[in-house]
Amino acid sequence: MTPHPLLEVRDLAVEFPTAEGTVRAVKGIDFTVERGRTLGIVGESGSGKSVTSLAVMGLHRGATVTGSAKLDGTELIGTPDDRLRALRGRKMAMVFQDALTALHPYFTVGDQIAEAYRQHFGGTRKAALARAVDVLGDVGIPEPARRAREHPHQFSGGMRQRAMIALALSCDPDLIIADEPTTALDVTVQAQVLELLMRLQQERGLGIVMITHDLGVIARVADEVLVMYGGSAVEQAPAEKLFTAPRHPYTRGLLDSLPRLDDEDGAELRAIPGSPPSLLAPPAGCAFHPRCPAYAATSDGRCTGDRPPLRTVADGHRSACVLDEVTA
Amino acid sequence: MIGYLLRRLAAMAATLLIVCALTFAVFYLLPSDPAAQFCGKDCSTERIELVRQQLGLADPLIVQFWHYVRGIFAGQTLGTGQYAVQCGFPCFGYSFQSAQPVWALMMDRLPTSISLALGAATLWLLLGVGAGVISALRRGTWIDRTLMIGTIGIAALPVYFTAMILLYLVVTVAGILPYPRYIAFGENPVGWITNLILPWITLALLNAAIYARMTRNSVIETMAEPYVRTARAKGLPERRVVGKHGLRPALTPVATMLGMDLGGLLAGALITESLFSLPGIGKLFADSLNKSDQPVIMGVTLLASFFIVTSNLVVDLVYAWIDPRARLS
Known part of the structure; x- marks a missing residue:
């Protein structure tokens, strides 16, 4: 084993200027991804989860990114783009949400994969296309040689997402960042794609960052979970602990809102009241306090002071609720 | 594919036939009398009537129309006796005023219009697309602002104004x-x-300005597409991301517009040709309008329809060639 973790992110912050003011999309988050492990990042739209992944890849254009993100010990933040390019696709690859728009409509699937391979390994077009056919086969696409000559719109949703994964795998990366990879798919296909990712992870020792709003996906694949809210991490824990003993009121709200098989017939779905915070004018203190049931019960000013940092509340379990003693 | 082409060609033929019928009907309803024109000044009413008979202008409209359409494919002899004129294939009518078949008149003028259209299109493509791409990639900089303000200014200039200024400065003053x-x-x-x-x-100037603005918008839109981000995520150099993954889809609508514009222009740029006294189809059309030379007006209308319908088909074929999603499977 090398001494470095595969991906080590420290105090990562992303801001971007807009006409109405600076948006602080990510406000200093830390996480680590080890080889062969999966970190799930969960949060609702606007929580900063996708922006985090784009910042790591160096793909968030027009944004100011500060802090540190080290891939196998190599700093990514602030590194010139031409040096990042050698790592992008090669050492870290991304699987995007909607493969229909994320794959280029004009080029065949085989060409798109071959292009990535040739960019990093050179060689002939023919050899790269052969490699493309191989990875398409690896991700379970039947008749890969024929499908490689087809365009993305000729694929079904599930097959297209497999092709997207094949593209990410083509250069044998160490880290895969998957941003809502199954959101556009129906449930059975979703399960197949997640199984595929887990199988590939075991075969190749991939580190995976799984970004999703879907706790079901997290429960299935994640070893560690980072819960984001309003651009900050509010809870971080091993997946098991997060599901059995959530500490932050937001996480609890999320878990409570999942419908369960043992719900009584006709029981209403439970939702977290209110709506996600504005990134332009976030609430003071804990960004979640306006929607927090615990805050409503104990409004003594602790929630509206400084933004609460993550604190260790149990072994390997961190939560950002100042009321933790109260609500535990 | 072959079936598709055949269907399109049949639709083209039908369109042209309808255009032909409509123009024919319009001219029949007009007050001008071809027999009187052919006969010349100081013709007696009886003589005009004789000419009318001999030219077949007294036949029912539908018969005249049939003769016209048949003439396009088989040629025809107009009139009988001493007034008989031979109008060979493809006969688009006969201009009695210039004593020539319309087809010959048009073919005589066509090279001028084609030269004008192709040269201008090349120029406005280079200028317009170039400026549009640069503007889009340098969005928000002074280069972008200068180019876009410039294009507004140019787009506001009427063609006759530009033509006069150019003629005055380049030909008269500078020589x-x-x-x-x-x-x-x-x-x-x-x-x-x-x-x-x-x-x-x-x-070219007016079109260059329009194309520049359109190209800029299209490039900006395309560069924000998820597939462009994927190209970057693959680790491709920016040059390739823009050149291959961005510009190809961005320029597809430009190619479509070019096809339509060229189709319209091949049948003559009426104002430009008139301003520079260039003997093109547009000038022929303008002159024929002034003289009420109906057969020529009709011929040019049909030729223009033919170019437009054809360019439509070509645009669709080119589109399918560029964008696989538009291909028929």
């Missing part, structure tokens, strides 16, 4: 170029260019 007249490319390639350059610029 660098001759007053434009048409010289065939085969005859003298340099003369072809030096004589056509002012009309080209006149015709």
